[in-house]
Amino acid sequence: xxxxxxxxxxxxxxxxxxxxxxxxxxxxxxxxxxxxxxxxxxxxxxxxxxxxxxxxxxxxxxxxxxxxxxxxxxxxxxxxxxxxxxxxxxxxxxxxxxxxxxxxxxxxxxxxxxxxxxxxxxxxxxxxxxxxxxxxxxxxxxxxxxxxxxxxxxxxxxxxxxxxxxxxxxxxxxxxxxxxxxxxxxxxxxxxxxxxxxxxxxxxxxxxxxxxxxxxxxxxxxxxxxxxxxxxxxxxxxxxxxxxxxxxxxxxxxxxxxxxxxxxxxxxxxxxxxxxxx
Numbered sequence: 001x002x003x004x005x006x007x008x009x010x011x012x013x014x015x016x017x018x019x020x021x022x023x024x025x026x027x028x029x030x031x032x033x034x035x036x037x038x039x040x041x042x043x044x045x046x047x048x049x050x051x052x053x054x055x056x057x058x059x060x061x062x063x064x065x066x067x068x069x070x071x072x073x074x075x076x077x078x079x080x081x082x083x084x085x086x087x088x089x090x091x092x093x094x095x096x097x098x099x100x101x102x103x104x105x106x107x108x109x110x111x112x113x114x115x116x117x118x119x120x121x122x123x124x125x126x127x128x129x130x131x132x133x134x135x136x137x138x139x140x141x142x143x144x145x146x147x148x149x150x151x152x153x154x155x156x157x158x159x160x161x162x163x164x165x166x167x168x169x170x171x172x173x174x175x176x177x178x179x180x181x182x183x184x185x186x187x188x189x190x191x192x193x194x195x196x197x198x199x200x201x202x203x204x205x206x207x208x209x210x211x212x213x214x215x216x217x218x219x220x221x222x223x224x225x226x227x228x229x230x231x232x233x234x235x236x237x238x239x240x241x242x243x244x245x246x247x248x249x250x251x252x253x254x255x256x257x258x259x260x261x262x263x264x265x266x267x268x269x270x271x272x273x274x275x276x277x278x
Contacts, residue, residue, distance in 0.1 A: 003042045005178065006225040008033070009214035009275075010047040015086060017051045026089045030097035032229075033183070037103060042178050044221060046214040047090065049082040049189025053207065054130045056081050057158075061131070072145075075130075075160055076192050076203025083111055083188035090185055098183075107183040113169040113201060114191030114208055114216070120163035128162040128207045147205075161206040165191065165216045169201065175221055187213045215275030228272050235269060252277055 016025035036043050053075075060073035087109030095107045126148045134142070139149040139156035149156045168174070168191065177184045190208030194201040211228055218226040234246035237258065250258070255273050264270040 003040055003181070004225065005042040005044070005221060005223045006036060006227060007044045007046065007214055007218040007221065007223045008036070009211055009226070009228045010045060011228075011230045012048040012050045015047060015052070015090075022052075022086070022089055023093075026093035027097070029090070030093040033094055034097045034101055034103070037098065037105065037183065038101065042181060043183050044174065044178055044217065044223070045090065045183070045185045046187040046210060046217055047086060047185070047189070048210050049079065049086060052086060053078050053082045053189055054132070057130055058132045074203050075205045075207065076194065079189050079192045079207070080111060083109070083192070086188055087185050091183075094183055105181065105183060107185070108177055109185040109188075110170050110174055110177070112174070112186045112188065112191045113194045114187065114213055115166045115169065115196055115201075116163040116193050116204055116206065116208065117166055118195050118204075120161070122161040122163040122206070126159045126161045126206075128160050129157045130160055130207065131158045133157060161204075162209050163193065163204070163206050165208050165213045168213075168216060168220055169194070171217075171220045174217070178221065187217050209271040211271040211275040226276060228275065230272070235264075235273070239265065239269075 010029060015029070016022040033043060033045065056078045057073070057075065060078065064070050064072045091107040091109050098105055098107070129150070129152070133152065133155035134149065134157065136156060142149050142158055148159045150159050168187065170186070174184055174186045187210070190210040190213040193204040193206040193208050195204050214228065215226060217223075234248070235250070237243075237245040237247065255277055258264065259270070259273060259277075264273050
């Protein structure tokens, strides 16, 4: 009998922010994942890297500022770093949880690249905030480097593009591991955004929305179910107003209608709904 294949997208709440928080959070997350595996499901995990990739980018930028002989680290490399250290904690936490339950199953993290369209509208209108708060002078330096910044409160933040995922480069490897009944961690932080140039892959200065990447992962794996974990109890209409209406379920047609009405906030609930529809 064919096992049910599920793709689970973990939000930043499931990972914490600091390293100690992440260690603790991944242990709790592993218990929930263990329940699905106990029920004989093939599990493929993706995860957020929101605070982590920003911290890595900030740390590397500060290093380059102090030591000018070192160049700044591209966003694509920062994304790769975040996949490595989050995957390390996640796979070890899940492995330990499974062994404690008497389940002997390999857990693997796949460094995942996701292709994006170089002409995606997002590259012309970057919106994704990353990194620390900067002074006006620091923001001017970033602008001179060709980076984009936006004023936020009393300071400035760097913003990058958030293009839609087109294809997953390592999808065959992910599928092979899942078919072999391994637990797979892939598309961390939405995947490393890359542009195809002839036979080469070039990192893009962008961050892919992790929920849309999880949806693409579920689509390409022909998954039976996509689960997006979040700390919010319900999807709501008229969110944050006196007329707020929680929803337990909705049809695809209703979801599209609510999207057209602007019911879901961009960057938070909207990509989750888009991923579920796709």
